[in-house]
Amino acid sequence: xxxxxxxxxxxxxxxxxxxxxxxxxxxxxxxxxxxxxxxxxxxxxxxxxxxxxxxxxxxxxxxxxxxxxxxxxxxxxxxxxxxxxxxxxxxxxxxxxxxxxxxxxxxxxxxxxxxxxxxxxxxxxxxxxxxxxxxxxxxxxxxxxxxxxxxxxxxxxxxxxxxxxxxxxxxxxxxxxxxxxxxxxxxxxxxxxxxxxxxxxxxxxxxxxxxxxxxxxxxxxxxx
Amino acid sequence: xxxxxxxxxxxxxxxxxxxxxxxxxxxxxxxxxxxxxxxxxxxxxxxxxxxxxxxxxxxxxxxxxxxxxxxxxxxxxxxxxxxxxxxxxxxxxxxxxxxxxxxxxxxxxxxxxxxxxxxxxxxxxxxxxxxxxxxxxxxxxxxxxxxxxxxxxxxxxxxxxxxxxxxxxxxxxxxxxxxxxxxxxxxxxxxxxxxxxxxxxxxxxxxxxxxxxxxxxxxxxxxxxxxxxxxxxxxxxxxxxxxxxxxxxxxxxxxxxxxxxxxxxxxxxxxxxxxxxxxxxxxxxxxxxxxxxxxxxxxxxxxxxxxxxxxxxxxxxxxxxxxxxxxxxxxxxxxxxxxxxxxxxxxxxxxxxxxx
Numbered sequence: 089x090x091x092x093x094x095x096x097x098x099x100x101x102x103x104x105x106x107x108x109x110x111x112x113x114x115x116x117x118x119x120x121x122x123x124x125x126x127x128x129x130x131x132x133x134x135x136x137x138x139x140x141x142x143x144x145x146x147x148x149x150x151x152x153x154x155x156x157x158x159x160x161x162x163x164x165x166x167x168x169x170x171x172x173x174x175x176x177x178x179x180x181x182x183x184x185x186x187x188x189x190x191x192x193x194x195x196x197x198x199x200x201x202x203x204x205x206x207x208x209x210x211x212x213x214x215x216x217x218x219x220x221x222x223x224x225x226x227x228x229x230x231x232x233x234x235x236x237x238x239x240x241x242x243x244x245x246x247x248x249x250x251x252x253x254x255x256x257x258x259x260x261x262x263x264x265x266x267x268x269x270x271x272x273x274x275x276x277x278x279x280x281x282x283x284x285x286x287x288x289x290x291x292x293x294x295x296x297x298x299x300x301x302x303x304x305x306x307x308x309x310x311x312x
Numbered sequence: 313x314x315x316x317x318x319x320x321x322x323x324x325x326x327x328x329x330x331x332x333x334x335x336x337x338x339x340x341x342x343x344x345x346x347x348x349x350x351x352x353x354x355x356x357x358x359x360x361x362x363x364x365x366x367x368x369x370x371x372x373x374x375x376x377x378x379x380x381x382x383x384x385x386x387x388x389x390x391x392x393x394x395x396x397x398x399x400x401x402x403x404x405x406x407x408x409x410x411x412x413x414x415x416x417x418x419x420x421x422x423x424x425x426x427x428x429x430x431x432x433x434x435x436x437x438x439x440x441x442x443x444x445x446x447x448x449x450x451x452x453x454x455x456x457x458x459x460x461x462x463x464x465x466x467x468x469x470x471x472x473x474x475x476x477x478x479x480x481x482x483x484x485x486x487x488x489x490x491x492x493x494x495x496x497x498x499x500x501x502x503x504x505x506x507x508x509x510x511x512x513x514x515x516x517x518x519x520x521x522x523x524x525x526x527x528x529x530x531x532x533x534x535x536x537x538x539x540x541x542x543x544x545x546x547x548x549x550x551x552x553x554x555x556x557x558x559x560x561x562x563x564x565x566x567x568x569x570x571x572x573x574x575x576x577x578x579x580x581x582x583x584x585x586x587x588x589x590x591x592x593x594x595x596x597x598x599x600x601x602x603x604x605x606x607x608x609x610x611x612x613x614x615x616x617x618x619x620x621x622x623x624x625x626x627x628x629x630x631x632x633x634x635x636x637x638x639x640x641x642x643x644x645x646x647x648x649x650x651x652x653x654x655x656x657x658x659x660x661x662x663x664x665x666x667x668x
Contacts, residue, residue: 257533261526
């Protein structure tokens with residue numbers, strides 16, 4: 089049962105969000121500005137924060153900055169009416185994990201919350217479990233029913249990334265930018281080579297497979 | 313901007329000030345010459361002796377000179393000033409919102425002529441802008457009021473106790489759908505207004521256009537997977553210098569339209585390539601297509617050709633796309649036929665000189 093703190097000064101918006109969260113098996117906590125939110129964080133365990141930006145007393149940016157500089161890594165989802173690219177950039181630079189523009193689609197918000205919680209768990213535990221397969225970040229090993237495999241770093245990171253965001257399509261460029269250095273000599277075909285090697289390793293794995301989406305890129309999906 | 317064309321006689325473009333100065337100089341020189349020659353003549357013919365004694369003659373001549381001078385300057389000056397008065401009157405009307413007055417361009421020359429032509433041109437442009445503005449406001453308030461009528465009306469209905477379960481569901485669904493529409497529309501209107509006031513694109517940078525197209529496609533993944541659309545992509549690696557955020561609006565618009573009007577299981581072709589000095593991006597769907605009339609009006613604000621899909625959109629997407637492409641100095645075209653799908657093509661100049 090996850091505790092989710094909703095920081096929002098408009099009472100109706102807060103009411104709506106807490107209703108949606110309760111209906112989806114989350115436990116909502118409320119605060120009407122940054123200062124109240126800090127109070128709540130002192131007293132209760134919070135797994136994720138939904139944060140408005142424009143609030144009196146302490147706004148969303150200030151709150152995020154305060155949290156991050158004190159070392160608090162709780163995932164933050166900014167939900168705000170500010171939609172300019174400059175506002176988004178500022179949010180991410182200050183330390184938010186995701187950003188949605190009002191009015192939000194409730195379904196999308198729930199999906200993003202789930203993804204953030206999942207990644208947070210992975211980050212906290214340094215391991216990723218899918219079915220009976222476990223990826224261990226610290227040792228770069230993949231533990232599957234057939235045995236344990238240690239992978240070269242780039243291959244492991246590639247697999248870890250794809251499985252962290254199951255079903256999400258990544259373009260070759262996106263994978264390159266994340267896993268290889270920006271100014272390395274490799275080009276996008278290197279990604280293809282590594283994907284093929286991964287496919288070789290895990291051809292018989294029953295939990296997942298890597299799918300090619302023609303023209304776009306790759307994604308990791310659960311095997312039925 | 314200088315107009316190049318037939319060589320016009322030099323006096324039509326001479327400054328009024330210079331004309332005055334030249335005129336004054338000519339008058340003075342002539343006066344001096346006349347005085348000198350008259351005196352010499354009078355001297356030669358002995359007139360000086362005869363008439364100089366009598367003070368009436370010199371005095372009379374002086375008075376005559378003055379009268380001629382006054383008549384000449386009034387005769388020249390007043391006609392020149394009259395058109396300036398006319399322009400002044402017309403400008404006053406413009407400042408009160410009346411753009412209808414046009415002045416006669418055929419009679420004057422030089423700077424006065426240019427003044428009159430400029431005024432007429434300005435009044436015409438202002439008149440056009442006013443017409444667009446009125447149209448836009450009318451359309452806009454109608455487009456906003458319509459969903460609000462539904463939302464308010466059905467919300468009030470839901471307060472009643474005597475509705476059937478089915479009615480309750482239906483009314484609630486309508487409120488949700490119309491609110492969604494309003495939300496989309498307000499975002500688009502804001503962007504469109506911002507762009508209308510811009511003349512150039514700011515924040516330009518080099519970026520990979522093919523990768524941007526892939527990102528936009530992925531953004532709409534839910535829409536095209538829900539409809540089981542088959543994607544055929546032919547994206548050449550291309551670098552474009554522009555505002556990435558603005559351009560993404562164009563692509564997302566075109567692609568989401570193509571998905572919307574495609575049949576379930578249909579095919580969507582998206583390509584980008586370089587043709588001479590242009591980047592050409594094409595989005596082709598094999599859906600319903602458009603009639604010739606719809607094709608002509610499709611880039612108008614609030615225009616929606618297809619009444620079946622009208623509830624989903626707000627008619628602003630393509631106006632937005634066109635405005636952005638225009639600001640980039642590019643062009644957007646459509647080829648379509650009923651039941652034969654549509655192809656939207658965007659041409660972007662690589663040099664990026666800006667709007668024409």
